[in-house]
Amino acid sequence: MxxxxxxxxxxxxxxxxxxxxxxxxxxxxxxxxxxxxxxxxxxxxxxxxxxxxxxxxxxxxxxxxxxxxxxxxxxxxxxxxxxxxxxxxxxxxxxxxxxxxxxxxxxxxVDSAATSVQTGVVPDAAVCDACAAEIADPANRRFRYAFTNCTHCGPRLSIVRAIPYDRANTSMAAFRQCPACAAEYADPADRRFHAQPNACPVCGPRVWLQDADGQPVDQPASEPASQPASQAAIGALADPIAVASRLLAQGRILALKGIGGVHLACDATNPAAIAELRRRKRRWAKPFALMARDLDVIRRYCTVTPAEADLLRSPAAPIVLLAPNGGEGLPSGLAPGQHSLGFMLPYSPLHRLLLQDWSVPLVMTSGNSSDEPQCINNDDTVRRLGDLADAFLLHDRDIVNRVDDSVARIMDGAPRLLRRARGHAPAPLRLPEGFVDASPILAMGGELKSTLCLVQHGQAVLSQHLGDLHETTTLLEYERTIALYRALLQHRTQLVVVDAHPGYHSGRTGRALAAAEGLALLEVQHHRAHVAAVLADNGWPLDGPPVLGIALDGSGYGDDGSIWGGECFIGGYRQLTRVAHLQPVALPGGTQAILEPWRNLFAQIVAGIGWEAFQRQYPDLAITARLRQRPVAVLSRMIAAGVNSPMTSSCGRLFDAVAAALDICADGIRYEGQAAIELESLCQGIAPDHGYAFALRADTAALVLDPSPMWRQLFDDLAEGVEAPLISARFHAGLADAVVGLGARLASARGIDTLALSGGVFQNRTLFERVSQGLRARQFKVLAHRQVPSNDGGLALGQAAMAAARLLRPLRSSALVAAGSGGG
Structure with a gap:
């Protein structure tokens, strides 16, 4: 409005x-x-x-x-x-x-009233058109002011300390409004009425440019060979944003404090700057996010559909994964081995001012080293990034809550969140019909891509993406966020929910919290939580009919102590019974096999063909020669004896094995999911003539999807010289068709008309679209994620929904302290 x-x-x-x-x-x-x-x-x-x-x-x-x-x-x-x-x-x-x-x-x-909290905190929002026009207008008092905002845009979660959301409860309390701003703030007819971060150059935060020693940077050391075209028109070089832009044009690396954290930026068309950023950041393969001035710049490099354009321009302004259009190219070092580029538009006035003269994109990646949390504090930024950045564009508005950029992708005709953070969190999610009386619940999420979920007043508040908890600094941030959200929402926790895995840091933290405060504790099995999350995401009623849930991901602790990851369940929030799964295969070396995909390939060969038989049948394959150079005799003994070789039905590990067979990341991965991502990228634009076959057989308690026939067809293709992109396409098609066939068989046999898809593997667009479209072609209703990620970033929502369902409609024999088989 x-x-x-x-x-x-x-x-x-x-x-x-x-x-x-x-x-x-x-x-x-x-x-x-x-x-x-x-x-x-x-x-x-x-x-x-x-x-x-x-x-x-x-x-x-x-x-x-x-x-x-x-x-x-x-x-x-x-x-x-x-x-x-x-x-x-x-x-x-x-x-x-x-x-x-x-x-x-x-x-x-009238003034706000202090009562118990039942409302939500609004996410940070991208700069609106009206504010953007003001900072571009030389006649406006906010011309080039980097903290311009109104009630329709600007920081929210990143600056709030308490509810109600009033200025005194934000980091803007440190800035007393000047008479002009105070008049806007007090006028109901003004769009800045009670805009809590309202400020101007006279009274608000300021921005400056400094080096690692804290010394001001007033101008570049030398003129760049080529620079953004209209910089000469900006008058005074003392403008820190203009100087920062000129430094970027020289190939320098800039640390930029934004709304929810610090970015590291460089010229995205400069291969040397990109390589240097990778070296300093020690981020050798994971793709960099890009920021472009406008859609016209993005369209020079990528195809942008109307739906993708709407997503880019939305108030959430996420990073959107886009397909290159074959036009102007960008350095391969931006996204090695990938077919998509992650673009976003400038969502803050500061970013907008920095990019206003750039006709090419900038790298805009998290301001951290390796997997550490993103920097938010000025002193910490200079200390931690002193060896990474050439200059620091900082400001004095405190970031209270760290909020990373959200990531989204259009899949099967709809926006799907891959990371839920800035622009989305912590907007409450309305729980489905039947959950209105749910007790206050705190769900702790998983180990990777961790989030928290708090339930009260019929709503679920899912935190922003927090990261991987095996990093000590991330775990500390996770623990701080637990305390923050409980205080922010005045959450009187009655039940703590954790993943069933005994070694997860999130579980340890949750168990310790429950013990310290005398709270009830519930364990929920990983993949059941995935299925419950997609049900809640789609508003499936508490007492809705049973569904068939398909959870495909990397790994999760199973009821039998093995590692699950390719599972089918029937039921609903209160109970999900496992009815099918991928063929379990050994994981030789445990965690080491996740890091080195060749180990998964060897285990699949042993399980599906046998190592000796494989060598006889495929003696001339390059992969045969490579495996012979590995310590496969040791691995064979480990698998046979069950030593450090847990069994896994993981779909993610199957992808790793296929990637290794095609010599993709065979020796090792440098970030989670790399092998599967590069395997999918390989088959873009390929329409396979057929898919590899999977076998289906009955086990004592469930149907088993066996990839053994697929492996023989894949190795036959390799022996015949079939190109890797076609092999990848045939694998994707075969697996998708097998999942469709299995799902249809299970659902039809039980009179079920709805299937729910969840798990990180369904972030694979090629697989997800073929599965969902194939199921709909067979007249099934398909539930898939939209508001929360299908990966472990949505896990906490599923944990919370299952726990709430147990409290509202208890199972006759369930206990709140165990992960009982079939229901946990």
Whole structure:
């Protein structure tokens, strides 16, 4: 909404109408309704309709009192839903008759009330068009001001310390507004009315450029050979953002403090700068995110569909994975071995000003070294990144909460989140029908791509992406975030939920918390949580009919103590029974096999063909020669004796093995999922004539999907000289068709019409789209993730949903302290 209340007509009450008896009511508005210009919208609508009363924020959301005739009050509610501000979300309007109070004169916006928290924190939002226009207007007092915002945009989660979301509860409390800003802040007709981060160059945060020693950088050491075209028009070189832009044009590396953390930036068209950034950051293979000034710049390098353009321009402004268009190329060092590039648009005024003269993209990657958390504090940034960056573009607005960039991809015609962070978290997710009375629950998530989930008041609050907990600094941040969210939401935790894996740091933390506070504890098996997460993501009712859940991922602790990862379940939130899985294969070396895909290949050969038989049948394959150079005799004995070789039904490890057969990351991976990602990239644009076959056989308790026939066909193709891209395509097609066939068989046999897909493997667009489209072609309904990731970033939501279901509809024999087989 961009209309200003003062510019719209209002209907004044006559003296006679003001004195006549009028019905009154209170309206409780629940949802994302604080810090988004909601109260000015209420004020405008009430004034236009001639209603009297008040509006205020409190811990439950927004409370409106209205005096006026019934038609006007009904019109008010209808228009409030229709004219809801762009960042707001109304979950409920609860109307209650009001009596025994004197009718006020006019309509007022009153101070916030401190009550128990039942409302949500709004995510950080990208700069809106109105603010962008102001920072580009030389006549405006906010010209080139890097902290320009209003109620429709700007920081939220990254600066908030407590609810209600008022300035005193944010890091902007340190900046006293000047008279001009204070007037905007106090005027209901202004779009900056109660915009908590409101500021200007006179009174607000400032930005500066310094070196690692803290000395100011006023201008580049020398003029670049070529620089952004209009820099000469910017007048004073003392402008730190202009100087930073010139440094980037020289090939330097810049540390840039943004909204939710620090970025490391360099010229994305400069191979030497990219290589140097990789060397300093020790990020040898993982792709870099890119930021471009506008869609026109992005379209020079990638195809951008209308849906992808909408996603890029949305208030969340995530990194969007796009396909190169074959036009202008970018250095291969940006995304080695990948077919997609991750682009985002400048979502803060600071980023926008930095890129305004750049007709090429910038690398904009997390400001950290290796897998450490992103820097947020100025001193910590200089200390940790002193050897990584040539200069530091910093500011004095504190980042209270670290928030990484979100990542999304259009798959099967819809946006799918791969990482839920800035722009999305911590917006509450409404729990499905039947969950409204769920007790306060804290779900701890998993080990990788960790998030937390807190349930209360019929909502689930999923934290921003926190990272991998095997890193000590990430674990400390994880523990800090637990305390933050519990305090922020005034969460009176009654039950802690953890993954069933005994060694997860998240589980250890959750168990310790439950023991220290005397709280109930529930363990939920990893893949059941995946299935429950996709059900909750799609609003599946608590007492909805059973579904067939398919969970394909890298690894998770199974009921039998083995490592699962290719599982089918039937049931719902309270109980999910395992009915099928991939053929279990040894994981020789345990974790080492996850890091070295050749080990998985060898284990698959042993299981499906036999090592001696393989050597006889395929003596001339390059992969045969490579494996002979490995300590396969030792691995054979380990597998035979079951020494450090746990069995796994992991679909992710199957992908690793196929990648190794094609000499992709065979010796080792440098980031999680690398082998599978590069295997998918290899087959882009290839339409296979057929897919490799999988066998299906019955075991004692479940159907087993056996890849043995696939391996023989794959090795036959290698022996015949078939190119690797076609082999990859045939593998993807064969696995997808096998999953469709297995799912259809299981569902049809039990009269089930809905299948739910979850797990990190379903981030593979080629596999996911063929599976979902194949199931729909057989007239099944398919549930897939949209609001939360299918990877472990959505795990906490599934844990919370299963725990809530157990409390609301207990299983007859379930205990809250164990991961009982079949239900856990």
């Amino acid at each position: 961009t209309d200003h209340p003062a510019r719209l007509p209002s209907r004044a009450l006559s003296a006679s109408s003001a004195e006549s008896p009028v019905a009154a009511e209170s309206i409780r508005v629940r949802g994302l309704v604080q810090g988004v210009g909601f109260r000015p919208t209420v004020w405008r609508l009430a004034t236009e309709l001639g209603l009297q009363g008040s509006v205020r924020n409190d811990g439950e959301g927004v409370l409106v009192t209205l005096w006026g005739d019934a038609d006007a009050r009904n019109a008010f509610c209808e228009r409030l839903r229709r004219d809801c501000p762009p960042l707001a979300r109304i979950d409920a309007l609860e109307r209650t008759p009001l009596s025994g109070q004197d009718r006020p004169r006019g309509f007022a916006i």
